[in-house]
Amino acid sequence: MDGLINLDNSLHVFTRAPNQADLRELSCAGMRSVVNLRAPGENGEVLAPGTEGEVAAKSGLAYLSFPVTPADLTTRAASTIRVEMEQLPTPIAIHCASGKRQAG
Template identity: 30%
Template structure:
């Protein structure tokens, strides 16, 4: 699948919101789960509403999780909840938002915490994989979260 970045054996980030045929393609390529991180108020620019995407995912045999994230309203609880839920899903997991920034940040925070990395190391690894925090607020949030949850 094009416009994806495999983070590790468990997580791959899609830098786009998939259409129904791309959801089916993900299942054919061996993904077991799909996480949609778009918010409901993104509906105007969504190709499929989260409910429609969930139906397409289930029809394709994927476990589906809608975990909406508003980039303006980040919280540690939101990341903690994502980490708990994502860990329980069958792998490999395809995670997306609209551009891959939120999904990339959340997956990288999760992996950074599991691997005992510092916030700066996570930012560096994310940039090496083609993700960048597009605002100082997001970069500060990622660093702060990882530093305070390091090894957890």
């Protein structure tokens, strides 16, 4: 899938914000969860987090919205995200706008 980087069998980074078709394709590609690190109303928003969650659920995906700006991505925030992600079925696709927050 265009924009999806496989880090390992359980975690994949989506290098852009997904649209509705992307979420359906993620599900068809075997993803079981989506994690959104974008804040509501963020510049270039494709889907509002609530809408993304609804589309994800309709596509059979678990969904976690954890809005964090690059400046707020501290070690503590990263640890909290990691703990919450451990509760999700894998494989997981995680995204922000560009894939850079996931690298933090």
